[in-house]
Amino acid sequence: MSVSIFDSFLTTPEMIAAFDDAAIVGAMFRYEAALARAQAEEGVIPHAAASAIAGVCKADLYDIPALIHAGRRAGSLAIPLVKELTRTVALYDEEAARHVHWGSTSQDVIDTALVLATRAALQLLDDELAELGVHLAALAEQHLATPVLARTLMQPAQVTSFGFKAVGWLAPLVRARAALRATAAQALQLQLGGAVGTLSVMKEQGAAVAARVAQQLGLKVADAAWHTQRDEWVRLGMEVAVLTGSLGKLATDLSLMAQGEIAELAEPSGNGRGGSSAMPHKRNPVSSMIALAASRRTPQHAAALLACMDQQHERGLGNWQAELAEWPPLFLSAHGALHALNDAFAGLTVDRERMLRNIAALQGLVFAESASSYLAGAIGRPAAHALLEGLTRRVTSEGRPLDALLADAVKADPQLAAHVDLQQLATLFDPVAALEPARRLAASQLDALRQRMAELDTTHPFHEADDA
Incomplete structure (x- = not known):
């Protein structure tokens, strides 16, 4: 051909x-x-x-x-x-x-x-x-x-x-x-x-x-x-x-x-x-x-x-x-x-x-959902959503990272400060901590895929027959 x-x-x-x-x-x-x-x-x-x-x-x-x-x-x-x-x-x-x-x-x-x-x-x-x-x-x-x-x-x-x-x-x-x-x-x-x-x-x-x-x-x-x-x-x-x-x-x-x-x-x-x-x-x-x-x-x-x-x-x-x-x-x-x-x-x-730089360039916005879920446990979902919505707008307008703005907001609000652990909040903005669910799922799936690959490697169904 x-x-x-x-x-x-x-x-x-x-x-x-x-x-x-x-x-x-x-x-x-x-x-x-x-x-x-x-x-x-x-x-x-x-x-x-x-x-x-x-x-x-x-x-x-x-x-x-x-x-x-x-x-x-x-x-x-x-x-x-x-x-x-x-x-x-x-x-x-x-x-x-x-x-x-x-x-x-x-x-x-x-x-x-x-x-x-x-x-x-x-x-x-x-x-x-x-x-x-x-x-x-x-x-x-x-x-x-x-x-x-x-x-x-x-x-x-x-x-x-x-x-x-x-x-x-x-x-x-x-x-x-x-x-x-x-x-x-x-x-x-x-x-x-x-x-x-x-x-x-x-x-x-x-x-x-x-x-x-x-x-x-x-x-x-x-x-x-x-x-x-x-x-x-x-x-x-x-x-x-x-x-x-x-x-x-x-x-x-x-x-x-x-x-x-x-x-x-x-x-x-x-x-x-x-x-x-x-x-x-x-x-x-x-x-x-x-x-x-x-x-x-x-x-x-x-x-x-x-x-x-x-x-x-x-x-x-x-x-x-x-x-x-x-x-x-x-x-x-x-x-x-x-x-x-x-x-x-x-x-x-x-x-x-x-x-990491590409993650950092987004100034913490990619962690907003995790932060909102955590805050919902302290002040309820509507209030947490409203707070994060306002802070994300400020990230864009002021050029400050979301984690810094959120930490300032917690310190300035006694109700938030009473219910929010700033150290735990900071971990929500750690890229390595954030990937943990994906890591666990990928590790489990990779083990299964490797097992299947090994099984496939044991057989050779397309080898030529000797028809001489």
């Missing part, structure tokens, strides 16, 4: 290779070889024919660009591929050539090839997800007690823990990794139905042949041909899209926190990364840029898959072909975003002091 220079910026060479021409054609030949061997084992074709067929099911024996060119005219890549395979087998055994692709159809070989390519692609995603999970878990652990501003509606809200924020980035990725595996367990299945999905040519041996082909390729045996039943397959595509959306959210937060005016985080720099020839003071968040660009493209591909589900009768006209074209870009974007974010978090700079 060729991609434009602009596409290549948003993905990785490894994911391009997973869906390139050689990978797809090679997977098609693997299917044909497995089909022939399975049919021989079930007595559908002679063993000698299966050996002759499997012996030339090697992509490097064929002119792949010529096959692709011919496929455009034929309406399916499978047609010229089977024709060339038949011709090649006939060079050695004319009788064996009669049994090539026996009882199968074009969609069988193409769908199965795409399933095999997708399994390799899922392994790439799983590896990157595992790596990013390690980075984020370590970041969260290190910063459980690091105060940072939480922001809602793009405005400063209250103090939270940076570790809590990192756990919020990690959690959907752990869920995505598990969901991809669970969905793939259903979707990575053999396609083998013959002309109209009934395996009629193979008669009673059809089911047994399908079981043998699936075993050779390491795929699930489908309940029946899914030529136009695309629900499980499209559901897998949707999980990839959801993953990419979660990566876009992470990249959004990272890029906002890396803005010069905020400067709480910074992506790695140096060796030409993220620089500007005209503005040397800039430290551009290149990884965030790639992840955001990749995630922005994903909804259109996901929507196209859904739009292609209304396939006609037993074989789709146009919609299946469109689905094939829309499938690889989902994985290209997801892997590009994952790889970019792994680069970022492998060398992320966290500026704790800047986080």
Whole structure:
């Protein structure tokens, strides 16, 4: 598969290779070889024919660009591929050539090839997800007690823990990794139905042949041909899209926190990364840029898959072909975003002091709710609310911090002074004390996430089967 220079910026060479021409054609030949061997084992074709067929099911024996060119005219890549395979087998055994692709159809070989390519692609995603999970878990652990501003509606809200924020980035990725595996367990299945999905040519041996082909390729045996039943397959595509959306959210937060005016985080720099020839003071968040660009493209591909589900009768006209074209870009974007974010978090700079300065710049206003709740116990909620409302206006007009104004108000009011502990009140304006609820919650959630990550690391569902 060729991609434009602009596409290549948003993905990785490894994911391009997973869906390139050689990978797809090679997977098609693997299917044909497995089909022939399975049919021989079930007595559908002679063993000698299966050996002759499997012996030339090697992509490097064929002119792949010529096959692709011919496929455009034929309406399916499978047609010229089977024709060339038949011709090649006939060079050695004319009788064996009669049994090539026996009882199968074009969609069988193409769908199965795409399933095999997708399994390799899922392994790439799983590896990157595992790596990013390690980075984020370590970041969260290190910063459980690091105060940072939480922001809602793009405005400063209250103090939270940076570790809590990192756990919020990690959690959907752990869920995505598990969901991809669970969905793939259903979707990575053999396609083998013959002309109209009934395996009629193979008669009673059809089911047994399908079981043998699936075993050779390491795929699930489908309940029946899914030529136009695309629900499980499209559901897998949707999980990839959801993953990419979660990566876009992470990249959004990272890029906002890396803005010069905020400067709480910074992506790695140096060796030409993220620089500007005209503005040397800039430290551009290149990884965030790639992840955001990749995630922005994903909804259109996901929507196209859904739009292609209304396939006609037993074989789709146009919609299946469109689905094939829309499938690889989902994985290209997801892997590009994952790889970019792994680069970022492998060398992320966290500026704790800047986080504290950004909190301090708000002059105590982010602690107003805690102070109001404490005062409500002394003078009642209405009075506490009215007092804090007036004092917050003075913070803005006078430029004095809220904690100082509140301490003065307590000292000046005998009723307040009798019920308010100034030392306890001061702790409400301590960023480290304020983050404690977030720290406790993040620590508990992080333990659970790490346990789930360890469980996922013990299995490797996308490893290639040995179908030689």
